[in-house]
Amino acid sequence: MKVNPQEYKSPIVPTWCPGCGNYIINSMLMQALSELNYHPHEVVLVYDIGCNGNGADKIRANVVKSLHGRPIPVALGIKYAREDLKVIAIGGDGGLFWEGVAHLIATAQRNEPIVVLAWDNEIYGLTTGQSAPTTKKGYKTPTYPEGTPYEPLNPIALVLSTNAGFVARTYTGDPLHLKETLKEAISYEKGFAFVDILQNCATYNPTVSYYRERVYRVKKPFKTKEEAIKASLSFEKIAIGVLWKE
C-alpha cells in the first residue's frame, strides 16, 4: 500500500518568504519519501541552521535540528547506530560548503551511507543576504556592496573529486525533476548520495529565470568521472540530473 504524502504534513505553518524555493523542496521531499514507501517514523531528517533549518518542524518525521554546518556528523552517528533508518542530512550552501565543509569532504571521501541534500540558494538568507560560497562573482551583498569579489565554489566538482557514490544536481524550477532526483538519491544504497539543489531565494537572490535559461537535463549518469567533472564545471550551461552513480 502506498504511503500517503499527508503523513508527512506538519501542523506548523512555514515562515519562508513567498516564492522561496524551500516550499518546493519541502513538498517534493514529502512526496519523494512517500512515493518510495517510507513512513515518517522510518525516516530521520537532520537539519542545518538557516532558512532550510527553519523547515525542521515543517515536515512530520523524526527530526534533529543540529548546528550550523553540522548536520552531516550527526546524521552519520544516527546511521551507524540505526542502519535500518533512512537518514538524510539537509544543509544550506553556507553550512555545507563553508562552515562545515570538512564534514562534507570527509564523509564523501569515505563514501558514508547517508544522503546529503544541499539547499543551495547561493546566499545567506536568514542572516539577511550576505555572500555565500556559491554566490556569483560581482553579486552585490551587504558584505560586499561593490560586488562579491571572488569566483563561486563549485559543489558538484568538489564532491565529484572525492569517492562519493552518487552525485546529482537539480533545481526548484522543475519540481518533478527535483522529486525524481531526490527519489534516486534516497534509494541509493551503495554509499554517499549528494544532491545540490539550486533554488530561488525570493528576497535576496531571485534566480528563477537565470536557471531556466541555462539548465539542461542529463538523461543518465556520465560513464567516467572526467566527463562528469567536465560537465559540472560550466555555469553557463548547467547540467541537471544524476551526474555520477557507482
Place this chain on the structure above:
Amino acid sequence: MTKKDFQIFITGPAGSGVKSAGKFLQKLLNTYYHTFGSVGYYSLIKGGRNYFCLRISQTPIYSNTYKSDLLVALNKDCLFGYLDRLKPKGILILDNTVYSSLTDTEKEKLKQYKLMTQEFIEKAKEKQILPISYLLVIIGFLSKSLSVSLKKAQSTVKKNYSKAPSHIIESNKKALQLGFELNKDLKIGVEPIRRSTTNKVIDCAYASSLGFIKAEGKIFTAYPMTPSTPILHYLAKMKKKYKIIVRQASTEIEAVGFAIGANWAFARTLVATSGGGLDLMGEFISMAGMAEIPLVIINAQRPGPSTGLPTWTDQGDLDLVKAIGHGEFPRIVLAPYDAKSSYIMIQQAFNLAEKYQTVVFVLLDKHLTTSLFETKKQDITRKIPIERGKIDKNPKLDKNGFYPRYRVTEDGVSPRPILGHPQSIHITNSDEHDIYGFSVEAGNERVVQHSKRLLKEKTILKKEYTPPLKLIANKGADIAVVSWGSTMGAVYEALTKLGTKTQNFTYYHFTWLYPLNYVDLTRKFSRYKKVILIENNASSQLRKELERANIKVTKTILKFDGEPFFVDTLYNQLAKIIRKTDK
C-alpha cells in the same frame, strides 16, 4: 641492608624502546612487589629524552618519588637531562660507550654516585643480539638483582611480545640471558613480598576502555590527540572481540557530532580528546544541553594554553569543563584518580548522561592515561548496573501527530521515546522549543523549557551528588587536606607517611567535581581551621568551587611544570605546613 622501597629510572631517546622495556620490567616485577610506573616523553618520534620511572615496594604504592635509587641512561644527553632524578650515592648504570663519550669534567660530576659501567652493547653485538633488544640486556641485568629468575623473565618476554616475529622473541630472550650473565654484583636489596599475583598493571586509558565495554558501549570515536590517543588505540584493538564500532573522526567536531547522533539513537557512544580538541567541541556540547542528548566525553588533560606541553600532565581544564558551551545547561564532571576508578566512572558517566540527558565529562590527564597502576582483577571486572533513564517504550503520538519529546516533568527529565516506532515521531531541536520540539521565539515557552532543563541540575544534586571521599580521617583534626583527580596517589602516600608523626589532618579527595552541594561542603569543612588544597595547575581551580561553599583555602600546593606530584617532594611541602601548625 634491606630496603622497603626502590625506584628505577630508565632514560633514553625516543625510539630506543624505553617505554616498552620499562612496562615489561614492571609487569615482571609486579609478580613480586607492589609497583607504580610512569612514563615521560617528548612530542617527537626519534631523539629527545624519554623515561620510564618504576617504583617497587613491599607496601602498596600509588605514585613515584622524585629521587630514584637507580638510574640507567642510554646516552649523554639523557644522563645529564635526568641526573637530578638520582639520589646522591644512588646507583648509576651506563654502557661503556656512553661513559667513554664523557669529558673529564663530566665524569667528575658522576663521582657522587655508585657508577657501574658495562659493555652491554659490545657484548650484545658479539652474541648477535638485534639492536631492538639491546635495552633488554639492561632489563635482564636489573632483574637478576630483583629476585627474578631467568626462566621467569624469558617466559614473560614471550608472553609480552607474543605478536612479535619469532626471531625478535629469540633475540629478546638472548638479551635477557646476557643481562643475567653480566650482573655479578649489583645489590638492590628489596626483598620480594610474594611469589605470584593476579594483579595487573594497567593505565587508565586501558581501564577506561574496559569500563566503556562494561557500560555496553557501542561506538567510540575520536580525533587523535595526546594524551587521549591510547584510548583510541586500545579500543581499536578490542573492537572485534567486543563487536563495537571504532571510528577515527576527521575532526573533533565530527567526533562529537557523531556521538550526539549515535547517542540520540540510543547507541552508547564515547568521545575522547584533550583540551584543544574539547575547545572545538564546545558548540556541540551546548547543543547536547539544549536538545537534551546524552553525551560522555573523556578529556585527558595536558598543560595549556594552546598546544602547550603536548606530552606532559596538568589539571588545568577544570574551569573549562565547568564552563564550555554557551548558555546555561546542566552538566556533570567526574574525575577518576586511578585505573579502578577510571573503569568505574566511565560506567557511571553513561548512566548519568542517559538518566539526565546531558553532557558528562570524565577528566583524565596524561599522568593517568599513561602511568601503570597496580590493579586487582576484580576491580576491573565489576559491572555497574546499566541505567538508561526514562525511555518510553510504548510511546503515543499526540493529536498533532508528534510525540511530546520535551514534556514538563517534576524532576526536569522528559522521557525519550524509542526510535523508529510509528507512535514515536518527534523533533529534537537545538533551537528553543516547546514540548513537541517545535521552534519558539521569546516568551513563556522559553521560560518553561529553560527552567525544565535547569531543574535537572537540582535533581542531579539531590539524587546523584557524591561528596568528596574521606580517605584519611583523624578525629579532632584542625587541618583539611583537599585534592582531586590524579594527584590522589602522591597525596595519599605523603599523608600516610606524615600520619606517623602527626594526626592533625583529615584528607578529602574529590571525584565528583560538578555540580557540588555547597551546603554539604560548608557543613563538612566548617570544623577545620586550615584547608590545604593541592592541584596540578597554577591557578587552583577547585578553590573557586570551595569558595562558593564559603570554605577558605588557607594554603595551596600547586605544581604546573608538566610533571605530576612526587611523594617525596610533596611530603616535604606538606610536613612543613602541617607540622608547623602543630606547634
